Amino acid sequence: MAEAGARKPIYKSLYFQVIMGICIGIALGVVFPGKEGLAAQMKPFGDAFIKMIKMIIAPIIFCTVVVGIAKMGDMGKVGRVGIKAMLYFWTMTLMALIIGLVVVNTYKPGVGMNLDVSTLDMSAVEKYAGSAQKLSTVDFIMHIIPSNVVDAFAKGEILQVLFFSIFFGLALSSLGEKAKTVTRFIDEFSKGLFKVVHYIMFFAPMGAFGAIAYVVGAHGVGSLQQLMYLMAGVYTTCIVFIFGVLWTVCRLTGFSLWQYLKFIKEEILLVLGTSSSESALPRMMAKMEVAGCNRSVVGLTLPMGYSFNLDGTCIYLTMAAVFLAQATNTPLSLNDELYMLGILLLTSKGAAAVTGGGFITLAATLGSLHTIPVASIAVLLGVDRFMSEARAITNLIGNGIATIVVAKWEGALDADALKRALSGAGETDSPEEVLDGAMQPVTVRVDE
Numbered sequence: 028m029a030e031a032g033a034r035k036p037i038y039k040s041l042y043f044q045v046i047m048g049i050c051i052g053i054a055l056g057v058v059f060p061g062k063e064g065l066a067a068q069m070k071p072f073g074d075a076f077i078k079m080i081k082m083i084i085a086p087i088i089f090c091t092v093v094v095g096i097a098k099m100g101d102m103g104k105v106g107r108v109g110i111k112a113m114l115y116f117w118t119m120t121l122m123a124l125i126i127g128l129v130v131v132n133t134y135k136p137g138v139g140m141n142l143d144v145s146t147l148d149m150s151a152v153e154k155y156a157g158s159a160q161k162l163s164t165v166d167f168i169m170h171i172i173p174s175n176v177v178d179a180f181a182k183g184e185i186l187q188v189l190f191f192s193i194f195f196g197l198a199l200s201s202l203g204e205k206a207k208t209v210t211r212f213i214d215e216f217s218k219g220l221f222k223v224v225h226y227i228m229f230f231a232p233m234g235a236f237g238a239i240a241y242v243v244g245a246h247g248v249g250s251l252q253q254l255m256y257l258m259a260g261v262y263t264t265c266i267v268f269i270f271g272v273l274w275t276v277c278r279l280t281g282f283s284l285w286q287y288l289k290f291i292k293e294e295i296l297l298v299l300g301t302s303s304s305e306s307a308l309p310r311m312m313a314k315m316e317v318a319g320c321n322r323s324v325v326g327l328t329l330p331m332g333y334s335f336n337l338d339g340t341c342i343y344l345t346m347a348a349v350f351l352a353q354a355t356n357t358p359l360s361l362n363d364e365l366y367m368l369g370i371l372l373l374t375s376k377g378a379a380a381v382t383g384g385g386f387i388t389l390a391a392t393l394g395s396l397h398t399i400p401v402a403s404i405a406v407l408l409g410v411d412r413f414m415s416e417a418r419a420i421t422n423l424i425g426n427g428i429a430t431i432v433v434a435k436w437e438g439a440l441d442a443d444a445l446k447r448a449l450s451g452a453g454e455t456d457s458p459e460e461v462l463d464g465a466m467q468p469v470t471v472r473v474d475e
Contacts, residue, residue: 056243066244076234235300
């Protein structure tokens with residue numbers, strides 16, 4: 028670790044560079060608005076960065092999970108971690124849905140809008156409504172099983188890669204010494220992958236710049252005004268969830284939420300600029316190991332959380348559904364809202380499994396209710412992009428906390444390493460320091 032006197036200038040830190048990228052992107056969008064304007068033409072920078080991140084996610088998950096399980100040596104521990112993670116995920120999902128329901132009924136952002144669905148352009152909604160008809164619990168479960176391994180890696184399907192990785196890790200674990208060479212090779216290969224992430228992060232400021240410039244330029248600052256009330260409600264509710272529910276979870280687990288947020292500030296900024304929590308997944312996996320979480324727990328819990336622990340998405344789905352009921356003057360009884368809560372408890376688990384998952388899940392939920400017009404979601408298309416930051420950041424924060432909680436439950440958390448990481452958050456700014464730190468083995472006790 029570099030000494031205090033040798034700390035690098037702030038302008039060289041990822042934190043500062045991403046902030047500057049976001050600010051310059053917003054300024055460009057304001058000065059050169061329009062879908063054909065200069066700002067909108069910056070979109071490829073954001074898309075390129077997201078594609079570079081996505082190309083590395085699948086192999087990183089594979090290596091981390093396989094090595095973690097192979098070294099764990101006990102299949103029972105793998106199942107135990109999975110069960111504990113799912114128990115936590117379901118609890119947080121229910122909390123997020125209930126909070127969203129309470130706030131939207133109190134806040135009433137859609138009342139007085141008097142939306143006439145016959146005037147909406149249904150063609151913009153058809154691709155989501157069509158996919159929603161195919162979205163079911165059985166389809167979601169079947170989607171987890173890849174048609175072949177190569178296809179799962181090629182498409183970057185996180186759950187499918189995770190599914191195969193668990194089986195391959197269990198196979199290596201059962202082979203014991205015979206598979207030691209393979210396990211060591213995959214472990215060394217993962218270090219090379221994290222080095223690739225280090226190189227990719229040099230493009231993070233440009234990616235954030237391109238993504239935010241396109242949004243502001245193409246949609247315009249004025250496009251925020253029509254549904255600003257709903258947006259304010261979603262952002263406020265996400266903040267309440269983070270500093271209410273997640274603060275309580277952190278306190279009960281024995282660490283500070285504020286120190287944790289400072290520890291992952293670069294990842295939060297990445298998500299803010301790109302509106303994709305996937306952009307921070309490789310770094311989050313690295314940082315959770317630096318924070319003392321056992322690699323096997325990180326490899327299982329964090330990728331699972333990206334499909335099963337979408338707290339921000341759950342808040343948005345609840346509020347959006349009730350908002351549309353209010354906007355279209357559709358009465359919802361308490362039974363209707365509880366029924367909707369039950370549907371969302373299931374359908375929200377598939378929100379990351381398909382393209383446009385949030386909108387598809389919302390369409391599927393409205394279709395199941397048979398009360399709120401599915402066509403009404405067209406009114407959200409223009410501003411959904413601006414609410415995605417709140418959803419993605421909340422998802423990111425929640426999944427990191429989930430990993431620490433599950434690691435502690437499993438006795439696979441180095442409390443001293445966690446304390447050092449959180450208290451020294453400002454000293455691990457650069458991608459290289461974080462990723463290189465994650466390559467070092469973290470030795471912790473795993474309870475039998």
